[in-house]
Amino acid sequence: MIKELRRVSLVVAAMFLSLFIAATLLQSVNTEALADDPRNVRNIYESYKTQRGPILVDGKAIASSIPSDNAYRYLRVYENDIYSAVTGYFSVFRGATGMESAANLYLSGQSSSQFFEQVNAVLSGNPVTGAAVELTLDPMLQQAAWDALGNYKGSLIAIDPVTGNILAMVSKPGFDANLVAGHTSKKVSENYEELEADPSNPLINKTIGGDLYHPGSVFKLVVAAAALESGEYTNQSSFDNPVSVQLPNSTSEVFNSSRNACGSADDVTLIYAMRFSCNVPFVELGLALGQDRLRAQAELFGFGKEIRVPMIATPSSFPEEMDEAQLGLSSFGQYDVRVSPLQMALISASIANGGLMMQPNLIESVISPNLSVILAPQPEVLAQPITAATAASLKKMMVQSVTKGVASNASVSGFKVAGKTGTAENGDDERVTLWFTGFAPATNPRVAIALVIEDGGGRDFGASGNATAAPVARSFFQAVLR
Amino acid sequence: MNALTEALQISKPIKVVPRSRNLEALLLFFAAGLNAFELAQIQLSILERMTTDLFTYWLPPVLFAFLLHLILRRRASEADPLILPIALVLNGLGIAMIYRLDLATIASGGAELFAFRQVMWTALAMAIAAIVILYIPSQLFLRRYVYTAMAVGIVLLLLPLLPVIGTTINGATLWISLFGVTFQPGEIAKIALIIFFSGYLVDRKDSLAVVGRKILGIRIPRGRELGPILVIWLASIGVLVLQRDLGTSILYFGLFLVMIYVATGRAFYAGIGVAMLITGGLVASRLLDYVSRRFDAWLNPFEQANYDAVGGSYQIVQGIFGMANGGLFGSGLGGGVPQLVPLAESDFIISSLAEELGLIGFFAILALYFLLVSRGLKVAFRHSDEFAKLMAVGFSFVIALQLFVVIGGVTRILPLTGLTTPFLAAGGSSLLANWIIIAMLLRLSDSAVDRQTEVITR
Numbered sequence: 001m002i003k004e005l006r007r008v009s010l011v012v013a014a015m016f017l018s019l020f021i022a023a024t025l026l027q028s029v030n031t032e033a034l035a036d037d038p039r040n041v042r043n044i045y046e047s048y049k050t051q052r053g054p055i056l057v058d059g060k061a062i063a064s065s066i067p068s069d070n071a072y073r074y075l076r077v078y079e080n081d082i083y084s085a086v087t088g089y090f091s092v093f094r095g096a097t098g099m100e101s102a103a104n105l106y107l108s109g110q111s112s113s114q115f116f117e118q119v120n121a122v123l124s125g126n127p128v129t130g131a132a133v134e135l136t137l138d139p140m141l142q143q144a145a146w147d148a149l150g151n152y153k154g155s156l157i158a159i160d161p162v163t164g165n166i167l168a169m170v171s172k173p174g175f176d177a178n179l180v181a182g183h184t185s186k187k188v189s190e191n192y193e194e195l196e197a198d199p200s201n202p203l204i205n206k207t208i209g210g211d212l213y214h215p216g217s218v219f220k221l222v223v224a225a226a227a228l229e230s231g232e233y234t235n236q237s238s239f240d241n242p243v244s245v246q247l248p249n250s251t252s253e254v255f256n257s258s259r260n261a262c263g264s265a266d267d268v269t270l271i272y273a274m275r276f277s278c279n280v281p282f283v284e285l286g287l288a289l290g291q292d293r294l295r296a297q298a299e300l301f302g303f304g305k306e307i308r309v310p311m312i313a314t315p316s317s318f319p320e321e322m323d324e325a326q327l328g329l330s331s332f333g334q335y336d337v338r339v340s341p342l343q344m345a346l347i348s349a350s351i352a353n354g355g356l357m358m359q360p361n362l363i364e365s366v367i368s369p370n371l372s373v374i375l376a377p378q379p380e381v382l383a384q385p386i387t388a389a390t391a392a393s394l395k396k397m398m399v400q401s402v403t404k405g406v407a408s409n410a411s412v413s414g415f416k417v418a419g420k421t422g423t424a425e426n427g428d429d430e431r432v433t434l435w436f437t438g439f440a441p442a443t444n445p446r447v448a449i450a451l452v453i454e455d456g457g458g459r460d461f462g463a464s465g466n467a468t469a470a471p472v473a474r475s476f477f478q479a480v481l482r
Numbered sequence: 483m484n485a486l487t488e489a490l491q492i493s494k495p496i497k498v499v500p501r502s503r504n505l506e507a508l509l510l511f512f513a514a515g516l517n518a519f520e521l522a523q524i525q526l527s528i529l530e531r532m533t534t535d536l537f538t539y540w541l542p543p544v545l546f547a548f549l550l551h552l553i554l555r556r557r558a559s560e561a562d563p564l565i566l567p568i569a570l571v572l573n574g575l576g577i578a579m580i581y582r583l584d585l586a587t588i589a590s591g592g593a594e595l596f597a598f599r600q601v602m603w604t605a606l607a608m609a610i611a612a613i614v615i616l617y618i619p620s621q622l623f624l625r626r627y628v629y630t631a632m633a634v635g636i637v638l639l640l641l642p643l644l645p646v647i648g649t650t651i652n653g654a655t656l657w658i659s660l661f662g663v664t665f666q667p668g669e670i671a672k673i674a675l676i677i678f679f680s681g682y683l684v685d686r687k688d689s690l691a692v693v694g695r696k697i698l699g700i701r702i703p704r705g706r707e708l709g710p711i712l713v714i715w716l717a718s719i720g721v722l723v724l725q726r727d728l729g730t731s732i733l734y735f736g737l738f739l740v741m742i743y744v745a746t747g748r749a750f751y752a753g754i755g756v757a758m759l760i761t762g763g764l765v766a767s768r769l770l771d772y773v774s775r776r777f778d779a780w781l782n783p784f785e786q787a788n789y790d791a792v793g794g795s796y797q798i799v800q801g802i803f804g805m806a807n808g809g810l811f812g813s814g815l816g817g818g819v820p821q822l823v824p825l826a827e828s829d830f831i832i833s834s835l836a837e838e839l840g841l842i843g844f845f846a847i848l849a850l851y852f853l854l855v856s857r858g859l860k861v862a863f864r865h866s867d868e869f870a871k872l873m874a875v876g877f878s879f880v881i882a883l884q885l886f887v888v889i890g891g892v893t894r895i896l897p898l899t900g901l902t903t904p905f906l907a908a909g910g911s912s913l914l915a916n917w918i919i920i921a922m923l924l925r926l927s928d929s930a931v932d933r934q935t936e937v938i939t940r
Contacts, residue, residue: 022893034806
């Protein structure tokens, strides 16, 4: 029997060995892939056990974690809908979006800069507390932007052109992030599905993401910049001034929005065309410059680049390999040019800042629970898309657009405002998209903004950049300059 | 000279308690300390304070373990000193984890608690183990009841199929329900069947080992010697079909194979047995719906269809996530979320422990079991009586095989089956059976020692 017992012992040893190997594979080899599986909710549970840091605006929490007496230990609460686009939400059942996602490492206390606190947490058994993230937003301007947009669907972003700090970021309609931050799975699911199904997309931060917009006439700034940068044009360069222009190899004609020539003269200058936002001269200019130069200028402004604020903005795009007719349409921001409000605000900000584009940024500082500053981003130059001379020339055009052009409704008495409106068409049966981008005061800019109003501001007819979007900009500027 | 005078002066006989009992006492103190530490860590981590509940969950098993120790000192002083402390550590760890899961249940507003019942069952099981040690003086006593054991075993196996008391849980008909207490008689049947197999095989091993014709160089036993293995195979298939439990079926059949192999020394039995096992498994996976789902969930657990299926891989996958989350060092007792896995306190208690104690803890638990099984096998090696040898193999192997089947199921070595993890999992019948096995191994390990070497001074 001894021989048989030896063999049975070997079989037993082999069974244990295979268990040891299987355990090792599961617990030390494949762990990362398993942790990343979307069906694994442990990471979120884990983060609910630590007290997540607050998100602060001017020292006041707009999102914070309060103790809760159920399995999750902490409930995330949000103060105000006006910040919903910025904070996003942090949900056990739906993951995280917005700043909650972009700054998660800091908020959850997992960033490497909190290493010693993490070691301390392991030793003491107390979970690490997340760091506070203070935003660059100005609560007064955020409120002003929220109020200025009223009931429109759309968004407004305001940037300090000198530092790149984002001062206001509003997307409408907002939503109550508390609805998805709750701990009851069924309720959260219902709320989420309702928000998700809402055709006005409240869950999307429209300043940086979601579907991009046709820029329409605000894109003329890019075309004019390309012209000025080429050295072949100044703002006094003149163009033929017909009532319409036929697109090359096409039967379609492009008219100015007035359906008339751009002024009464035979020729029209670039600055005049910008003031009255005439399409025909810009089609001529765009065709003369060619799509490569337009695309190059757009890319210098940031088209095609993934910009982080630190939330990732959807890159704006300028179409590839167009024919001449498509290039003509693109020259006034139609065809397939797509931009985000952030992109347009960055263009205005670079013009306001003498041609230097600053890195847009929402994080003022990150402060650990022991009050040491973990992160304090400094102003950083992102690019120089245009020279100071081009910037000055574009500024002049934008100022005249407001003082004596089609952006007149953005004017604020006692101040010089620079701006450009846009009324972008989205197809025959679709309502227009309304734009304003600009900065104020023009002499010593404090904010550069872009605002977009979707869906024709709720109207089938009569909506235009100047009639609909510019007054919103005016009331925002009034709050800034007050 | 002085010492001799002294020795002569002592007139009454001295019973020398071997040093192994003192080692056992020392290890028991260590095990009890470890169990208290686990409970304290859980309370501090989840409740953030210690409560007197700790004693409710700590004291009963510890007191009974020392009671068993005292009985061993008097009645089985040469018993193996490691077996009892290992069983205490494992049982205490199981109670601690079940208590920890209870706290999570309470926190989320649930009411189905297991820890207190587990402690009560532990106390009862250890008391019965004490009775077994006290009233079964040696294996010779059992030799008389071999065929009684067979009858008891068969009755116990069939009980769940009876109307009224038979109970089906999660699709398997393995339980009986009496006066509100559910019990899994198959666990106790295990012990009866091991006693029966041992007695039967010792009686028949010579005729079973007789070789018949030689085919292709392999000696094949005569047809009638194939009878017993066929009966057991059919019984296992019966469990698979009627009681719908793959694990129990594999357990009985594997156990019998090993015992018949050890008794006869014929590798043929092992070979044909494994072939029958695989054939049975493959046929069952085609014909029986629940077996085929188990196979799908085993082979492709991460596939969404299997994950979403009723009786699919959701549980395995969640268990794997838990273990992966534990990583090398674990989240610490009370630091993970093992309650996310269905049946975290019973079938999946090993993944709960692996999540919170990490790979290191998992290894330690496996090492404890390995040590326990090897102490049992050591008895089989050392015992001079063949009946006792077979029982020792049976008891040790049944622990090893059950562990392999259930942990192998959780870690995807095998298809998942519903066996209990000895000593750890919540469940009274399993505790009862395993403590009786411990009592038997202690008894056999005592009688395995060659008494002639014992020194008795007069």
